[in-house]
Amino acid sequence: MNPADRDCAPVSTSAGIVVVFYRPNAACVQRANRLADIGPVVVVDNTETKFNASGIGLDERIVYVSNGSNLGIATAINQGVDRLLEAGCASALVFDQDSEPSKHLLEHLPVVLAAELRCDAKVALVGPAYEDARLGGVAPFVRFGYLKLRRVAPTGTRPLNVDFLITSGSCINLAVWKNIGPMEDDLFIDFVDLEWCVRARSRGYKLLGVPTLRLAHELGGEPVRIFGRPYPTHSPLRHYYLFRNAVALIRRDYVPWTWKSTELVKFPFRLAIYGLFLRPRVGHLRMALTGIWHGLTGRMGRFEQP
Structure with a gap:
């Protein structure tokens, strides 16, 4: 009804x-x-x-x-x-x-x-x-x-x-x-x-x-095609926030393991895509790894360049 x-x-x-x-x-x-x-x-x-x-x-x-x-x-x-x-x-x-x-x-x-x-x-x-x-x-x-x-x-x-x-x-x-x-x-x-x-x-x-x-609605920047499939991209800074916040949420009790397990599966694939298909490769990887570290250490808020 x-x-x-x-x-x-x-x-x-x-x-x-x-x-x-x-x-x-x-x-x-x-x-x-x-x-x-x-x-x-x-x-x-x-x-x-x-x-x-x-x-x-x-x-x-x-x-x-x-x-x-x-x-x-x-x-x-x-x-x-x-x-x-x-x-x-x-x-x-x-x-x-x-x-x-x-x-x-x-x-x-x-x-x-x-x-x-x-x-x-x-x-x-x-x-x-x-x-x-x-x-x-x-x-x-x-x-x-x-x-x-x-x-x-x-x-x-x-x-x-x-x-x-x-x-x-x-x-x-x-x-x-x-x-x-x-x-x-x-x-x-x-x-x-x-x-x-x-x-x-x-x-x-x-x-x-x-x-x-x-x-x-356009999700992310201009997609890249990987093995024939379009994949949304972002800047290295956005990839920092993506990884940092994913790690931060994975550590929280109220976030369900259904979502956590999916994100953990995606992590290596995302890192591989950033390192192989996006430029600058080193920049994307460095910001992603920095995000993971900050998520583990609880550093939140706006990213400030050192």
């Missing part, structure tokens, strides 16, 4: 939007401006130089937070969510600066969340299936499994229970934000969304993938 058809208490569909900027170009500003017609929008800018909203061409209806420093994706999302809570929003749609959500997605995702919450208050997050044409089209949803992720095809009309949703395009139930807690600032970037999802699940909340909704 569809939750919307059951005789349950009504739930607000009032949604706000958080967009995280980092060195945005004019196209990023234009995308954010189009969102101002949908509802309250908060743009949090992690660019190293402080700007004002009119100076970069933002719509005057948008709340603009210029950090003047790269504080990381987690802190930026937390700042945006705090502003939406102050505005009385029931949910928060979160997007990267490159995301271009359709009007259909913007209007329907908060409605899906509200429909599910009518009879089940333990839903923390809903999100669409994302589509990256460079990596083969629509990506499956994910459930954790020992040694290998279990991929769930985004088919059917009902939301699907999943273990993880990427941040961009997701819709957060702000009624449970304080119970779960904010995104973890010390992770900075990479696995920020995964850690929050795992923490929410560990506290009894559900994550729902919505197979009828799509978001065009």
Whole structure:
């Protein structure tokens, strides 16, 4: 039975939007401006130089937070969510600066969340299936499994229970934000969304993938083809965060061994790919190994060059 058809208490569909900027170009500003017609929008800018909203061409209806420093994706999302809570929003749609959500997605995702919450208050997050044409089209949803992720095809009309949703395009139930807690600032970037999802699940909340909704989203940099398969790439610095945060999460008790075992299997393959296929090879390997060491020794936060 569809939750919307059951005789349950009504739930607000009032949604706000958080967009995280980092060195945005004019196209990023234009995308954010189009969102101002949908509802309250908060743009949090992690660019190293402080700007004002009119100076970069933002719509005057948008709340603009210029950090003047790269504080990381987690802190930026937390700042945006705090502003939406102050505005009385029931949910928060979160997007990267490159995301271009359709009007259909913007209007329907908060409605899906509200429909599910009518009879089940333990839903923390809903999100669409994302589509990256460079990596083969629509990506499956994910459930954790020992040694290998279990991929769930985004088919059917009902939301699907999943273990993880990427941040961009997701819709957060702000009624449970304080119970779960904010995104973890010390992770900075990479696995920020995964850690929050795992923490929410560990506290009894559900994550729902919505197979009828799509978001065009590019995952990582330009892919490289390895044995005929496209593989997303990042900078050496991003690979530092990827390995460091993976190691840090593997050491935590509330993170399930289903996910830990999968990451441990991936470690040698990732190192081999960085060392053989990406340039500069030494740079990628050095930053990955530094990340592993910092994860083991508990060095978190933003990476500072020695």
